Amino acid sequence: MQHAVQAAIARFPDRGHAIAELARTDEGFQSLCEDFAAAQAALVHWERSSSPVREARCAEYRELVRDLAVEIQAELDRHSQE
Template sequence: MSGTAGFVLHRFPAYRDVILLRLRTDSRFRTMCADYKEASDALASWEQSATPRAGDFVRDYRRLVAELERDILSDLLEHDT
């Protein structure tokens, strides 16, 4: 999980304390963060691909990454104290 934690902390550094708390206490948040990292990694890979359908995958993964990012940020804002 440390790779996921580092990835999310790097993206949302202003929410460090709440991220660390949420990662420790909420399995749904941990899963959402793991999904976000996995989708971001896949996006980066497809962006480097020269295969004919790479553009389709890039578009789909960008959409997924943006959706997960919004969900994570919404969760962080909801739990930021």
């Protein structure tokens, strides 16, 4: 889980404390961070690939990383208002 939290903190460094705290107390948020880290790792894999489907997969994973980042930000915003 620590790697996943670090991936989220790297994306939102100004909210690092909030990310760590929320990941510690919310299993759903932990899972979201894990999905984000996995999507980033997959993107790196495809960026390094020489496969003929490289560009399509990169586009898919860039969109997934972007969408998961939006979800992480929304969760942080929601919890900061509580």
